[in-house]
Amino acid sequence: MGIETAEEGTEDLEAFRLRARAWLEDNMPRLQEGQTNHQLMALDEMGTRARELQRILFDGGFAGLCFPKEYGGHGLTRAHQIAFTQETAPYEMPVVFNIPTFSILAPTLLDFGTEEQKQAHVPKMISGEEMWVQFLSEPSGGSDLASLVTRATRDGDVFILNGSKIWSSGAFRCDYAMCLARTDWHAPKHRGLTMFMIKIHQPGIDVQQIKMSNGSNEFCQEFFDDVAIPIEDVIGEINDGWTVASRLLFHERDAVGGGSPYLSGSSGGRGDHGAGRSDLIELARASGRASDPRVIQLVAEARANDLVGAQLIGRITHALNSGALPGPGGSLHRLYAATNSERHADIALEIAGAGAAVWEDGDLAGLKGVEFLQRQSGSLGGGSNEMQRNIISERVLGMPREFVADKDRPFDEVLHNASPSRPT
Numbered sequence: 356m357g358i359e360t361a362e363e364g365t366e367d368l369e370a371f372r373l374r375a376r377a378w379l380e381d382n383m384p385r386l387q388e389g390q391t392n393h394q395l396m397a398l399d400e401m402g403t404r405a406r407e408l409q410r411i412l413f414d415g416g417f418a419g420l421c422f423p424k425e426y427g428g429h430g431l432t433r434a435h436q437i438a439f440t441q442e443t444a445p446y447e448m449p450v451v452f453n454i455p456t457f458s459i460l461a462p463t464l465l466d467f468g469t470e471e472q473k474q475a476h477v478p479k480m481i482s483g484e485e486m487w488v489q490f491l492s493e494p495s496g497g498s499d500l501a502s503l504v505t506r507a508t509r510d511g512d513v514f515i516l517n518g519s520k521i522w523s524s525g526a527f528r529c530d531y532a533m534c535l536a537r538t539d540w541h542a543p544k545h546r547g548l549t550m551f552m553i554k555i556h557q558p559g560i561d562v563q564q565i566k567m568s569n570g571s572n573e574f575c576q577e578f579f580d581d582v583a584i585p586i587e588d589v590i591g592e593i594n595d596g597w598t599v600a601s602r603l604l605f606h607e608r609d610a611v612g613g614g615s616p617y618l619s620g621s622s623g624g625r626g627d628h629g630a631g632r633s634d635l636i637e638l639a640r641a642s643g644r645a646s647d648p649r650v651i652q653l654v655a656e657a658r659a660n661d662l663v664g665a666q667l668i669g670r671i672t673h674a675l676n677s678g679a680l681p682g683p684g685g686s687l688h689r690l691y692a693a694t695n696s697e698r699h700a701d702i703a704l705e706i707a708g709a710g711a712a713v714w715e716d717g718d719l720a721g722l723k724g725v726e727f728l729q730r731q732s733g734s735l736g737g738g739s740n741e742m743q744r745n746i747i748s749e750r751v752l753g754m755p756r757e758f759v760a761d762k763d764r765p766f767d768e769v770l771h772n773a774s775p776s777r778p779t
């Protein structure tokens with residue numbers, strides 16, 4: 356079913372909105388003044404609260420709105436999801452499930468999973484029982500993903516996984532991962548990869564959290580030591596993992612850009628279709644600068660940027676669904692979202708002034724100072740801004756492709772960190 360097209364008998368949008376509003380009022384806990392889901396989820400280190408909240412949504416019939424009915428969803432349109440997200444602005448919501456579980460990995464599994472894989476996992480994601488993460492990036496680099504060196508060696512009906520992944524968001528609290536590994540070293544780099552699903556908490560997988568400059572230890576590095584993966588847990592075809600990964604990255608650009616139909620609940624961010632509170636107005640008031648003409652201009656600029664972003668998401672999503680834009684067109688709103696997010700962080704810092712550097716506990720200005728330390732994250736997650744620009748130039752505008760010397764060479768003949776890449 357096309358997510359833009361309502362199934363016959365689909366509830367009228369306004370009736371749905373009113374029903375959602377009444378249900379949220381009766382069932383979901385309200386955020387306190389000044390709180391955002393983004394902040395609350397940072398405190399919910401193990402995702403326990405997020406799982407509880409997701410279960411409430413599930414029991415109330417408001418989880419997985421755009422997912423197909425046969426996998427536990429409701430088969431509704433993206434417009435229903437947007438209406439629901441707008442209505443959730445005053446409430447606590449389990450937004451940590453949004454990326455990557457709902458908006459990247461569930462749709463990838465729907466695209467490439469076997470019927471058994473889909474039935475076993477998608478309903479559990481929607482009910483909040485399973486949280487997923489992606490194991491793609493490696494210490495040797497993430498932009499050239501096809502050059503990864505984590506290896507999975509076939510041994511009868513299992514693959515044996517060895518190597519390391521890094522920058523996996525929240526892996527310590529997740530249950531499953533989609534993991535891309537090299538299964539054929541003699542094939543060129545894009546043609547010797549396989550995508551697997553792996554249970555994270557099992558012998559042979561060591562998950563280590565990484566402490567960030569803003570105090571968060573959300574990022575993880577994983578070490579794999581002879582981890583046995585049953586052949587049934589291959590997603591897609593063996594040695595055709597690049598096809599699965601490319602689709603995953605399409606969903607990731609859509610999610611990070613704010614266009615995914617599977618994003619549920621207001622996080623207080625800028626992909627909220629206008630639902631989020633204006634943190635900058637609250638900041639201007641808290642900093643005593645609400646009447647400062649410069650601050651008024653900055654707040655207006657941020658608001659205009661957000662409105663343009665919301666329009667862009669709608670337009671690009673429509674163009675992708677109608678075929679007017681090729682799949683890589685998702686890089687357009689992904690790039691806009693990242694640059695807007697950076698500009699928003701700059702504006703917040705300017706309004707906060709010295710309060711962003713020296714603050715008392717609980718000061719909003721101090722919070723903006725800490726958030727500024729992660730200013731760049733949106734420009735890296737899901738592929739860096741430079742990579743998005745490459746994609747737009749080459750695959751949307753049809754400009755000549757960047758020369759890639761190792762594209763068609765067997766991977767075990769390619770120099771990697773100054774020595775041929777071979778399994779050790």
Ligand SMILES: Cc1cc2nc3c(=O)[nH]c(=O)nc-3n(C[C@H](O)[C@H](O)[C@H](O)COP(=O)(O)OP(=O)(O)OC[C@H]3O[C@@H](n4cnc5c(N)ncnc54)[C@H](O)[C@@H]3O)c2cc1C
Pocket residue numbers: 488489490491492493495496497498499520521522523524731732733735736737738739740741742745757
């Ligand atoms: C918030 C966040 C969440 C993330 N979550 C995950 C996750 O859950 N799972 C996961 O696997 N990874 C995750 N990542 C990692 C992310 O995918 C990588 O950081 C990203 O792909 C870039 O890889 P890298 O950091 O290794 O940089 P590199 O690939 O080493 O690149 C370094 C710099 O070189 C530039 N560059 C590289 N190649 C080119 C080129 N061909 N043309 C122009 N410029 C180029 C890049 O733009 C970048 O500025 C996350 C990152 C962030 C910031």
